[in-house]
Amino acid sequence: MTTSSQSDTGLPLDMIIFGGMGDLAMRKLLPALYMAHLHGNLPPGTRIISTGRQEFGRDAYLAFVEEHSRSFISGGNFTEEAWRSFLQLLEFVRVDVQQDGLAALARVSRPGAERVFYLATAPSLFTTICGKLAEAGLVDANARVVLEKPLGRDLASAVEINEAVGKHFAESQIYRIDHYLGKETVQNLMVLRFGNSILEPLWRAPNISSVQITVAEDVGVGSRAGFYDSAGAMRDMVQNHLLQLLCIVAMEPPASLAPDAVRDEKLKVLRSLRRFSLAGIARDTVRGQYVRGVSGNQEVAGYLEERNVPADSSTETFVALRTYVDTWRWSKVPFYLRTGKRMQRRSSKIVVEFANPPFPLFPESPGGVANRLVIELQPEEAIKLQVMAKQPGSGMRMQQVALNLDLQSAFPQRRAEAYERLLIDVVRGRLTHFMRRDELEAAWEWVEPIINGWSTLAEKPYPYAAGTSGPSESFALLARDGFSWAE
Template sequence: MPHTSVHSQESSLDLIIFGGAGDLAMRKLLPALYMAHLHRNLPAFTKVIAVGRHDFSDDDYINFVRRNTPAFVSEVNFDPLVWEEFLQTLSYVHLDVVEEGRFKALEEASRDKVERVFYLATAPSLFTTICEKLAASGLINSDSRVVLEKPLGRDLASAIAINDAVGAHFREDQIYRIDHYLGKETVQNLMVLRFGNSILEPLWRAPNITSVQITVAEDVGVGSRAGFYDGAGAMRDMVQNHLLQLLCIIAMEPPISLTPDAIRDEKLKVLRSLRRMSTEDIARDTVRGQYVQGAIGAEDVIGYLEEDGVPANSKTETFVALRAYIDTWRWAKVPFFLRTGKRMSRRSSRIVVEFANPPYNLFPGVAEGQTNRLIIELQPEEAIRLQIMAKEPGSGMQTRAVNLNLDLHSAFPQRRAEAYERLLIDVVRGRLTHFMRRDELEAAWEWIEPIINGWTDLCDDLHPYPAGSSGPSASAELMARDGFKWAD
């Protein structure tokens, strides 16, 4: 029977962040922990231990955090007294995980008889070494948990190797593979939207649904991540995790319960039902792009090849669009269009479910393609809109598409935790539902890897697209072949 940690607000917790002085810690992890501390969602006796190669004392590190983290906490939530109280939970351990024989300094910093959460905010190449040395130092016990940041490998073989190495020291129910998209309120609400509403569930299948679009668009470039990003690209960085997880929630069958494994079992079935692409399919149904010089709003921006740290001849894709099929009765012949890109016209994550037209068009004024759509906005706003046809005021029967809107911020005015805050609280409380299981991760790579290899075999050209656009024209052509268009 799987081990379940029973967490008490009065228990003691050491939360140990490897890469504790890095960009992710400053921008996401420490702000999230501060918010959890502010709202008393951490154990009363929590200690945050940052581990890194900077030669900091505790005071040096706390001052470093003072300079770098408050900008990522909203003003409305920043309480100077609580902030200083939070800073007193921080300490720092200077060590090089590669060169240290044993983590003696960490052994001394961590308390006895406490629950320990190890957050590996480092390059995945260090995961094996860290876990081996944690075990050798006696820091892992039956209540310990480990959080693994993406990307978990760059292909199936490396993902399996990481899973094997971590799994040698932690049980599967101790391993939290984090995808921050699964911490978003609207993403978690998809389960209720799908399985808690009798209006939608009978229609949630072919032939009632004719297509599904999933878009995760960013208006930023690679910034300081060029060193990582150029070795990964949009497919590994976004499609393999974020977009496929969204696809799973949209396409999964009802789970038998809300237990973590029941939900993840159904997501796994979706991944295993994705139709594998042949070389011909890859050439026809995928588009790779790379942004070139353009403008976003009134600001001129450089192209990818001009970014600091990007090789002048880089063939890394910053944009991917593809058409996928799920070979099940529910989704037979329904295309799923996935799209992600950097330096696009605006930041937007959305899911668009397009319903079939009525069997007979009684209203000649209705243009072809003016169908009912369910539009689920994930960011920057969180909203659900149902597009229906309505009669325009006046004589005659002229029709127009209108939206039934649910603004989640208006419907639920209480504070909404950010994704990392929500997921970190889940880790502390031992809740696995919104984290990927090993077989999910490997099934995603089994589908993605042949596409990446196919691009290499095809010597696939990159489609340039101006920064500030909606991506390459080939992406629109991919949709148009089936009679669809992106709902921008």
């Protein structure tokens, strides 16, 4: 274990997790904090205080963590000594935020500590929690609050949450987390774009013919069915993850890497996204819902067969759409977004398709896209530039080959997971990779009319078999423009 680092304030840290017994805390937050502790990225004197409604003493809580969180730490990073020292940082305070004040939490939290409040709860509790934190005197100039998605289910509820949290925390103290912005390859996209002069002259129309952004999951809704059915793929994935990826691809170079300089440019992209008419929604969006199929070599249930899903649900588990960023740089370049559950494979990637040469000099050339930049986010992290090369032998027949930057091989040092990286950013006061209030609201302003349009059209989602690449209508969406999804 390495020596602990300082926070930006130099104060000891009280990391307070509301919803500290929940799935997110056990699967993601505590393993991420363990890794930060293991590698010396938590300030000296750090304590991690979890809250929940359970009548747990500290020993019972630690036993719960052993049972539900330890298994999410990879074997290569686990040592008994580090785990035992990490457990020494943990505390538990029983809190029912809907019924009780936070006096018990105030007694445990140290007056001189930097407090980070991580709200890993339903968004409906954010207002209550922030109000009670202020009443208990726990909010000061060094306090920070981390808000998990989804932040609202529409523009009005997002504004309401922002207003309520903003009564007690300054905007500079609010960290709206989107774990996709913590992925190494997503952050590398900024360097790829703005640290290499070779790409910038090409990063525009007419050199780029289309952009695809895919976030595909091979799992179903599982235990999240109750939440998911009230949200759907548009609220759960497009409004945050996919739009954030689109912003990084499409943004102009910021004046600096200061948080507001970067977020100003992302906001311009969101405000430049073309709005949909009702006819445009019908033409340029596709909703799908998975039905029984084969995934991972075994038969799996359809969405309507999942536990806690109403038998007549019309919630979408798949969305594909075409949109445009109406700026000079991106004029007439289609952006295709796609996300879904129970897809053929787990894959997140950005595909930038460059325009083909204006004249086919090589008559034996295969058809299709000559040059693509493929940025793979998961399951592997890699950047591939696909170019044409001559096949060996007589004649001038070309074949597509990839110039492959395998980030794992290029950088053999350990790579922090997204939550670990973002939690360290919170501790050190780095806001660049977190959403600002106006960003969040601009995203909802674009998404909400699409959701309302679907309600007006009252059309059922297209079925697609689990274990496939989504409904055929999503392929037709690209085919009419002469493109196809890069699988």
